Amino acid sequence: MRSHRDLCVLLAVMALAALLPAAAGEYWVGIGISLAMWIALTQSWSVLSALSGYVSLGHVVFYGLGAYVVVASWNALPLAAALPLAALAAAAFAFLAGWPVLRVRGPYFVILSLGVAELVKFVVIAVEAGQGNASRLILDTPDLNTIYYLMLGLAALATLIAWGARITRLGHGLRAIREDEEAAETLGVPVARYKLTAFVVSAAVPGAVGGVMALRATYFEPLQVFDPMVSFSMIAMSIIGGSDDLRGPVVGAAALTLLSELLWANAPELYMMVLGVLLVAFVLFVPEGICGRLLAARPATR
Amino acid sequence: MTETLASGQLLFAALATGASYALVALGLNLVYATMRLLNVAHGDIVMLGGYAAYWCVSLAGIPPLASLAGIALVGALLGMGAYRGLFRRMLARSRAAARLESNSLLLFFGLSIIVQNAAALAFTATPRGYQTLTEVLHFGDVALTGNRLAALLVAAALLAAIVAFLKLHVFGLAMRGLIDHREAAAVVGVDVDRVQLACFALGFGSAAVAGALLSMTEQVSPFMGFPFTVAAFVVVILGGLGSIGGGIAGAFVLGALETYGVALTSASYRSILLYGMFVLVLVTRPHGLFGRRSIVR
Numbered sequence: 003m004r005s006h007r008d009l010c011v012l013l014a015v016m017a018l019a020a021l022l023p024a025a026a027g028e029y030w031v032g033i034g035i036s037l038a039m040w041i042a043l044t045q046s047w048s049v050l051s052a053l054s055g056y057v058s059l060g061h062v063v064f065y066g067l068g069a070y071v072v073v074a075s076w077n078a079l080p081l082a083a084a085l086p087l088a089a090l091a092a093a094a095f096a097f098l099a100g101w102p103v104l105r106v107r108g109p110y111f112v113i114l115s116l117g118v119a120e121l122v123k124f125v126v127i128a129v130e131a132g133q134g135n136a137s138r139l140i141l142d143t144p145d146l147n148t149i150y151y152l153m154l155g156l157a158a159l160a161t162l163i164a165w166g167a168r169i170t171r172l173g174h175g176l177r178a179i180r181e182d183e184e185a186a187e188t189l190g191v192p193v194a195r196y197k198l199t200a201f202v203v204s205a206a207v208p209g210a211v212g213g214v215m216a217l218r219a220t221y222f223e224p225l226q227v228f229d230p231m232v233s234f235s236m237i238a239m240s241i242i243g244g245s246d247d248l249r250g251p252v253v254g255a256a257a258l259t260l261l262s263e264l265l266w267a268n269a270p271e272l273y274m275m276v277l278g279v280l281l282v283a284f285v286l287f288v289p290e291g292i293c294g295r296l297l298a299a300r301p302a303t304r
Numbered sequence: 305m306t307e308t309l310a311s312g313q314l315l316f317a318a319l320a321t322g323a324s325y326a327l328v329a330l331g332l333n334l335v336y337a338t339m340r341l342l343n344v345a346h347g348d349i350v351m352l353g354g355y356a357a358y359w360c361v362s363l364a365g366i367p368p369l370a371s372l373a374g375i376a377l378v379g380a381l382l383g384m385g386a387y388r389g390l391f392r393r394m395l396a397r398s399r400a401a402a403r404l405e406s407n408s409l410l411l412f413f414g415l416s417i418i419v420q421n422a423a424a425l426a427f428t429a430t431p432r433g434y435q436t437l438t439e440v441l442h443f444g445d446v447a448l449t450g451n452r453l454a455a456l457l458v459a460a461a462l463l464a465a466i467v468a469f470l471k472l473h474v475f476g477l478a479m480r481g482l483i484d485h486r487e488a489a490a491v492v493g494v495d496v497d498r499v500q501l502a503c504f505a506l507g508f509g510s511a512a513v514a515g516a517l518l519s520m521t522e523q524v525s526p527f528m529g530f531p532f533t534v535a536a537f538v539v540v541i542l543g544g545l546g547s548i549g550g551g552i553a554g555a556f557v558l559g560a561l562e563t564y565g566v567a568l569t570s571a572s573y574r575s576i577l578l579y580g581m582f583v584l585v586l587v588t589r590p591h592g593l594f595g596r597r598s599i600v601r
Contacts, residue, residue, distance in 0.1 A: 057406060059413070102587040109342050109405040114586045116344075117534065121579035128572060234417060237410070271421040278418035285410045286390070 044251035045160035052245035055180035060119030064092035068212030092209025123228035244291025322559025329539035331507030337546030345416035347529030353515025354524035379512025383504035423526035433523035483546035
């Protein structure tokens with residue numbers, strides 16, 4: 003089957019990428035961390051949003067909560083406990099918020115997810131301000147290579163989860179929901195349970211990713227870790243790469259991480275503008291994304 | 305505490321916030337009700353209107369009340385450009401309503417990111433403001449600056465004019481026809497394309513004016529728009545789809561909730577209050593904002 007081969011190729015590439023610290027300097031390891039982070043986030047996002055059509059504009063909330071958990075438990079918990087806890091906290095939040103939020107359909111879910119993320123951001127800001135913290139610093143964080151391996155592991159895990167979600171009943175059910183939720187429900191797809199499962203599954207890895215990125219940044223500032231641009235980047239990467247394809251998020255993340263390396267340091271606004279233009283262009287002209295377009299072209303040339 | 309809450313000062317602040325929300329929400333309501341396009345970039349048009357007024361004052365010395373008409377016109381042209389360039393084809397082509405709504409949302413979201421970051425690139429992220437009509441006027445125990453009063457009066461007059469246009473003018477009638485029943489409106493000879501173009505023009509134009517009025521009393525910055533989009537959504541949900549009168553009532557409800565809520569707690573809770581309202585109204589109305597369809601489950 004196609005998706006099995008895709009999975010094997012992707013995991014093989016990631017295994018090869020584990021050699022990067024031995025072969026290249028810190029600069030490249032830093033880029034590797036960004037790339038692995040975006041792959042992990044975008045793959046996770048696609049489990050809910052690409053498969054079920056419930057486009058989440060608020061996935062940064064899980065990333066931010068994970069970062070918050072790791073920073074708040076620093077010195078109190080070992081990292082081996084804090085990172086799973088970050089994933090668990092994000093998943094638990096998805097579970098609790100999912101009940102009311104996933105009942106809201108279509109475009110309303112999209113703006114609601116954005117609203118929930120912003121609400122959590124402002125609540126965290128208020129809580130931190132109430133305790134007299136504008137931002138927090140953490141000391142004695144692991145070295146760059148360790149962070150790289152952690153992130154690469156999360157990227158592989160997210161890819162595996164995204165593959166699993168696509169080949170199981172869950173994936174078929176989610177696709178049925180995307181095409182016609184009422185029809186799916188009539189045919190016996192447990193709509194509410196599947197949506198909630200996908201939401202929780204797609205929240206866990208971003209929680210751990212946020213935790214690892216807090217180690218990288220060594221400080222925590224709510225406005226930064228809950229930045230809606232993180233959610234926006236996930237969507238743009240997924241749609242540009244081709245959201246229904248297991249390779250899509252990887253291709254989109256690679257393309258945009260490269261672009262961001264070229265532009266971000268000097269002109270972050272320009273990078274965001276290019277991202278916006280790409281998103282508009284792909285939605286209008288190539289809604290199936292790079293991978294979808296290449297796949298569709300293949301039978302014609304054969 | 306009760307004395308502060310009963311003061312005319314606070315009541316005026318609530319009215320001023322309500323009037324500006326009403327003007328912002330009107331355009332969002334029109335575009336959504338006629339075409340089912342959720343314009344998440346709506347607040348960014350408010351931001352652009354604010355900058356336009358600022359640059360008119362600081363570069364050419366034109367006071368905001370004089371530049372208002374021009375800003376409305378530019379906003380309207382932007383709206384027409386967006387309709388002609390992006391959305392007309394999509395509206396004509398799309399059969400699946402759900403797909404159209406999601407895709408248009410992503411388009412608007414992309415546009416919003418482009419506009420915000422272009423503004424940040426061109427104007428820098430530093431908030432900008434100017435002084436206008438700063439003399440203090442006294443009405444009983446209420447003291448307010450001329451700019452606040454002028455902004456409120458202009459917003460109220462504009463709202464009244466737009467409501468009159470929608471109620472009385474044939475073209476306004478056509479817009480309301482489209483809101484009530486798209487196909488039926490087309491059958492009885494409404495030129496759907498022209499009405500949709502006019503809705504975009506009116507929606508973007510009034511948002512730009514709202515931004516210009518806002519810049520008279522508050523500083524403008526590139527990323528100020530999104531909270532206005534959210535406030536407009538809350539207002540539209542409270543007031544009802546396509547219900548212009550309901551929207552205005554909803555705006556004053558939100559203005560009062562926000563003003564009195566902040567007065568009771570602290571200014572740092574303003575955002576929590578606004579987004580909390582937003583989440584609450586959406587979660588309690590899960591089957592489309594405007595609940596005309598019956599609940600399936």
